[in-house]
Amino acid sequence: xxxxxxxxxxxxxxxKSNRTHHRAAIEDAVMDxxxxxxxxxxxxxxxxxxxDGGDFRHVNFDGSNMTGTNLSECRMTGSSFKNVALHGACIxxxxxxxxxxxxxxxxxxxxxxxxxxxxxxxxQSALELHFYDCDIFxxxxxxxxDGTSCPINRPPVTILGGPSIMAITTTxxxxxxxxxxxxDWMRTHSMIEKSPSHGLxxxxxxxxxxxxNDALPAQNTPSQAPG
Numbered sequence: 001x002x003x004x005x006x007x008x009x010x011x012x013x014x015x016k017s018n019r020t021h022h023r024a025a026i027e028d029a030v031m032d033x034x035x036x037x038x039x040x041x042x043x044x045x046x047x048x049x050x051x052d053g054g055d056f057r058h059v060n061f062d063g064s065n066m067t068g069t070n071l072s073e074c075r076m077t078g079s080s081f082k083n084v085a086l087h088g089a090c091i092x093x094x095x096x097x098x099x100x101x102x103x104x105x106x107x108x109x110x111x112x113x114x115x116x117x118x119x120x121x122x123x124q125s126a127l128e129l130h131f132y133d134c135d136i137f138x139x140x141x142x143x144x145x146d147g148t149s150c151p152i153n154r155p156p157v158t159i160l161g162g163p164s165i166m167a168i169t170t171t172x173x174x175x176x177x178x179x180x181x182x183x184d185w186m187r188t189h190s191m192i193e194k195s196p197s198h199g200l201x202x203x204x205x206x207x208x209x210x211x212x213n214d215a216l217p218a219q220n221t222p223s224q225a226p227g
Contacts, residue, residue, distance in 0.1 A: 131155035
């Protein structure tokens, strides 16, 4: 038998376990109803752990492997997931508020019924998440590779089939991990449709222009003489 001690970044002891693996120690802490508030769980292999219902507020998960991990019904306000692998993770009906998902690899990640608010994303795989399945999705941002900050106040429209994933928000078009304003993208692509996905994006943006004048700046059109 071993001893695993779960601590905060400052060294404060949160939980002691006679387990030999951090994953099992965390599972025990969750089962015992222990809050792991501010725990430092960075750089660990937490893959396929069952942390259902855990309190992970302000936890540092940076660099950990959380492939296939069950994070259902968890509280994760202010948590950091930088460069975490979340392939196949189950995060249903959880609260992700003010979390940092920079560099996170998603894929088959289930976020049904989850609250996602004030979170930061910057990877192409994040655009494949089914944000429409969320209970609440608002006030999030996607940061492009050049540092462009793209507000995402509602689930984006995602278009597949091109060389990279495209996502359309109310203000920006994101291609892969690059973002530009809708107005700039329209000027760049309105004269030439490089692929079917570009054509589909143009069609959608033109529909948005007709349906939501706030989403797209209106362009000047010739005035018609009274008949």
